[in-house]
Amino acid sequence: MTAVASAERLAGAGDRRVRPGAALAWTFLALVAVAALWPSLLAGHEPNAVDPAHALAGPGAGHPFGTDQLGRDVLSRIVYGTRASVTIGLGATAFAVVAGSVLSTLAALGGRAADELVMRTTDVFLAFPGLLLAMLVVAVLGGSTLNATLAIGMSSAPGFARLIRGQMLVIRESDYVQAARALGRRPLDVHLRHTLPNALPPVLVLATVQVGAAIIGGSSLSFLGLGPKPPTAEWGAMLAEGRSFLAADWAVAVFPGLALTATVVACNVAGRGLQRRFEGRRHVVR
Amino acid sequence: MSSAEPLLRVEDLQVAFHTPQGVVQAVRTVDFTVAPGECLAVVGESGSGKSVTARTLIGLPGPGARVRARRLTLDGEDLLGLSERRWREVRGGRIGFMPQDALSALDPLRKVGAEVAEGLRNHRPARRADVRAGVVELLRLARIPEPDLRARQYAHQLSGGLRQRAVLATALAAGPGLLVADEPTTALDVTVQARILDLLAARKAEGVAILLISHDLAVVGRLADRIAVMHDGVFVETGPTERILTEPAHPYTRRLLAAVPSAHAKGTRLSLEPPATPAKAPPPEVASGRVLEVSGLTKTFRTVGRRRRTAVEDVSFTLEAGETLGVLGESGSGKSTVARIVLGLLEPDAGSVALHGRPWSALREPARRPLRHRIQFVQQDPLASFDPRYTVERIVAEGLRDRPGPGRRRDRIADLLEQVGLDGALLDRRPAQLSGGQRQRVAIARALAPGPDVIVCDEPVSALDVSVQAQILDLFADLQRGLRVALLFISHDLGVIYHVSDRVIVMKGGRVVETGEAAEVFARPRHEHTRELLSALPELRDAGPAATSSPSPS
Numbered sequence: 001m002t003a004v005a006s007a008e009r010l011a012g013a014g015d016r017r018v019r020p021g022a023a024l025a026w027t028f029l030a031l032v033a034v035a036a037l038w039p040s041l042l043a044g045h046e047p048n049a050v051d052p053a054h055a056l057a058g059p060g061a062g063h064p065f066g067t068d069q070l071g072r073d074v075l076s077r078i079v080y081g082t083r084a085s086v087t088i089g090l091g092a093t094a095f096a097v098v099a100g101s102v103l104s105t106l107a108a109l110g111g112r113a114a115d116e117l118v119m120r121t122t123d124v125f126l127a128f129p130g131l132l133l134a135m136l137v138v139a140v141l142g143g144s145t146l147n148a149t150l151a152i153g154m155s156s157a158p159g160f161a162r163l164i165r166g167q168m169l170v171i172r173e174s175d176y177v178q179a180a181r182a183l184g185r186r187p188l189d190v191h192l193r194h195t196l197p198n199a200l201p202p203v204l205v206l207a208t209v210q211v212g213a214a215i216i217g218g219s220s221l222s223f224l225g226l227g228p229k230p231p232t233a234e235w236g237a238m239l240a241e242g243r244s245f246l247a248a249d250w251a252v253a254v255f256p257g258l259a260l261t262a263t264v265v266a267c268n269v270a271g272r273g274l275q276r277r278f279e280g281r282r283h284v285v286r
Numbered sequence: 287m288s289s290a291e292p293l294l295r296v297e298d299l300q301v302a303f304h305t306p307q308g309v310v311q312a313v314r315t316v317d318f319t320v321a322p323g324e325c326l327a328v329v330g331e332s333g334s335g336k337s338v339t340a341r342t343l344i345g346l347p348g349p350g351a352r353v354r355a356r357r358l359t360l361d362g363e364d365l366l367g368l369s370e371r372r373w374r375e376v377r378g379g380r381i382g383f384m385p386q387d388a389l390s391a392l393d394p395l396r397k398v399g400a401e402v403a404e405g406l407r408n409h410r411p412a413r414r415a416d417v418r419a420g421v422v423e424l425l426r427l428a429r430i431p432e433p434d435l436r437a438r439q440y441a442h443q444l445s446g447g448l449r450q451r452a453v454l455a456t457a458l459a460a461g462p463g464l465l466v467a468d469e470p471t472t473a474l475d476v477t478v479q480a481r482i483l484d485l486l487a488a489r490k491a492e493g494v495a496i497l498l499i500s501h502d503l504a505v506v507g508r509l510a511d512r513i514a515v516m517h518d519g520v521f522v523e524t525g526p527t528e529r530i531l532t533e534p535a536h537p538y539t540r541r542l543l544a545a546v547p548s549a550h551a552k553g554t555r556l557s558l559e560p561p562a563t564p565a566k567a568p569p570p571e572v573a574s575g576r577v578l579e580v581s582g583l584t585k586t587f588r589t590v591g592r593r594r595r596t597a598v599e600d601v602s603f604t605l606e607a608g609e610t611l612g613v614l615g616e617s618g619s620g621k622s623t624v625a626r627i628v629l630g631l632l633e634p635d636a637g638s639v640a641l642h643g644r645p646w647s648a649l650r651e652p653a654r655r656p657l658r659h660r661i662q663f664v665q666q667d668p669l670a671s672f673d674p675r676y677t678v679e680r681i682v683a684e685g686l687r688d689r690p691g692p693g694r695r696r697d698r699i700a701d702l703l704e705q706v707g708l709d710g711a712l713l714d715r716r717p718a719q720l721s722g723g724q725r726q727r728v729a730i731a732r733a734l735a736p737g738p739d740v741i742v743c744d745e746p747v748s749a750l751d752v753s754v755q756a757q758i759l760d761l762f763a764d765l766q767r768g769l770r771v772a773l774l775f776i777s778h779d780l781g782v783i784y785h786v787s788d789r790v791i792v793m794k795g796g797r798v799v800e801t802g803e804a805a806e807v808f809a810r811p812r813h814e815h816t817r818e819l820l821s822a823l824p825e826l827r828d829a830g831p832a833a834t835s836s837p838s839p840s
Contacts, residue, residue, distance in 0.1 A: 176672050178629075178671075179672075179729075182630075182663040183736065184657075184736075197675060198673065
């Protein structure tokens with residue numbers, strides 16, 4: 001029996017070799033990271049350098065992705081726009097995970113009343129479309145990358161709170177939490193030492209997918225004019241501006257859209273890869 | 287035993303698994319035959335290759351397996367080169383398979399009748415009405431009461447015993463000549479186990495050849511005509527049941543037999559391990575007198591549909607310092623609920639637990655917390671009882687009451703590990719990197735760390751192989767002698783309870799049905815349930831001399 005089990009385990013280990021799709025996704029994400037940290041390495045032009053003589057030039061030798069209505073290099077603007085998207089994607093997700101952990105901790109430790117309060121509140125928040133909630137927040141706080149991050153983070157925090165609470169409910173019944181209780185550990189101690197750290201890993205996997213969703217959310221806000229102020233390069237804002245010139249030059253809107261799509265797909269593919277790996281490990285541990 | 291021409295002939299069977307990490311030879315070389323109406327039992331511990339052998343016979347050895355044999359024939363037909371198509375006819379049609387876990391063997395979304403009918407239809411085209419009648423007949427043959435009703439129920443609506451019978455009916459649906467049963471009774475209570483074994487014996491009497499795979503020598507003794515003892519992919523010894531159990535020739539067989547806890551082995555060491563030396567730990571705070579007094583415990587749980595189920599009713603007992611009280615009961619008898627109440631993890635509805643004559647269960651949690659170190663816990667599944675992220679050092683450190691500096695802490699924990707017979711080199715390992723026996727030792731070290739007066743052991747050896755179980759039982763005995771710690775020892779295994787206990791309580795349906803000195807209870811059981819348990823116990827017919835039957839000093 002054990003021999004069969006170990007053989008299956010080894011077969012599972014064989015699954016861990018990197019799939020070509022995942023390799024591609026990770027390579028692209030590395031490129032995105034470089035663009036976000038050191039945009040000048042990848043961009044050939046200043047993102048805001050106006051050159052009306054070459055407006056809407058279309059893809060060509062000097063401007064691989066063409067130029068926009070003001071003659072700004074689209075490729076450079078996409079590269080410089082990466083930082084805003086990545087900030088929103090990572091920042092909002094981090095905010096959501098932290099807020100979700102705090103909320104679910106309150107629910108777990110505060111007894112029945114606190115649990116009810118937190119969960120019913122999340123129900124209310126979950127009843128609104130996430131983007132609508134984010135728009136409300138930005139409308140109150142004003143448009144900027146930071147505020148967009150907060151807005152998207154707040155709109156996705158309730159989902160994480162629910163998920164983490166669900167994990168915690170399972171872990172709280174586990175033998176090792178019982179053993180820690182029997183050793184006389186305080187509830188907060190047990191929670192921080194065992195329950196929370198073991199509830200988080202599956203949530204972190206979901207978070208990688210959430211990064212992609214948050215990037216779309218951030219771009220949607222910009223598209224609606226609720227993101228960073230112009231002339232800051234941002235993918236959603238570029239899409240919105242390019243939309244008016246689609247008839248004259250398709251490249252202005254298509255390339256920012258492609259950048260957005262590719263980044264989100266890469267996030268999801270990489271996230272799925274992590275998930276598979278994580279579940280494999282879980283299997284071995286159990 | 288039958289002297290008929292063998293149905294199954296296996297010569298020099300080898301099964302290897304090809305993995306990225308290299309070749310694992312699960313079955314090295316195995317020869318056997320099974321004749322109609324005969325039962326051959328393959329006995330071994332986990333990892334011996336017995337299940338791989340069974341799965342190879344139904345053509346499902348597992349992914350990456352390479353099967354080789356000089357001969358592998360069923361009724362003259364070569365099984366080695368069978369096409370997948372022909373295998374589907376053989377599997378179920380000529381060889382029935384009965385797995386261990388009936389719940390996962392039955393489709394949760396299908397009714398039991400449909401499951402059995404599939405076995406029928408796959409091998410014998412028949413009309414609808416015939417199939418329905420056949421299903422009921424098969425269920426009746428498997429001695430399932432009210433077969434008409436049961437055929438229309440789902441697997442989860444059946445008890446463990448009925449489920450295993452339904453699986454048997456499925457395996458026998460197409461009337462195979464050979465039944466391969468892989469640990470068919472391991473997950474069952476002892477009384478249910480006895481009935482399943484009787485059922486298999488009845489099939490055998492009708493001429494079905496049975497290959498029984500088990501880790502339990504006692505179970506096998508009831509049914510098998512011949513026993514093959516498997517170790518490390520090889521049959522180390524094969525022979526008639528009677529001889530294997532009474533005059534084992536091979537040292538491994540002898541070790542296996544000696545490791546089985548039973549009446550004969552009481553007060554002796556079961557394993558060859560040297561005694562542990564629990565000298566360095568501080569003695570419990572109160573070394574004599576009554577440690578626990580439990581009176582009138584009652585606990586009910588809400589179940590589906592607002593009904594209430596009484597898990598424990600009016601349970602009372604006492605535990606003296608340094609003694610072992612065995613709690614014997616089948617699944618659902620309420621013994622684990624009692625454990626959780628004694629540990630203060632569950633509040634009783636009525637009744638109380640007193641620790642050293644002072645209230646315990648009545649305390650509020652903040653008042654109880656500083657006393658919790660006095661009652662510790664060893665659980666059934668050690669792996670689940672550890673935080674998977676923790677190293678051995680951190681796991682045991684959690685039990686320490688003070689917070690010593692890092693260097694000092696490491697020394698203390700190495701001492702504790704030494705007490706339970708573990709090497710200090712394991713400090714940085716994670717639970718998944720330990721063997722089952724090592725894990726349970728770590729769990730015991732953690733329980734000892736705060737210097738408890740009582741350790742509640744809930745089925746602490748049930749998940750272990752018999753030789754490892756023997757070592758752990760010996761360890762408990764050694765520790766108790768050195769530390770004078772009282773044990774509340776819960777188990778469904780009569781042999782284990784008999785071996786470890788000074789006094790025993792027998793539980794059934796949430797109530798204590800019998801209490802007394804262990805020897806007295808098992809020699810002259812007063813309650814019917816105790817008698818039933820005793821009679822269902824597959825007794826080793828006066829097992830051979832224990833490997834190390836030196837009387838214990840206590």
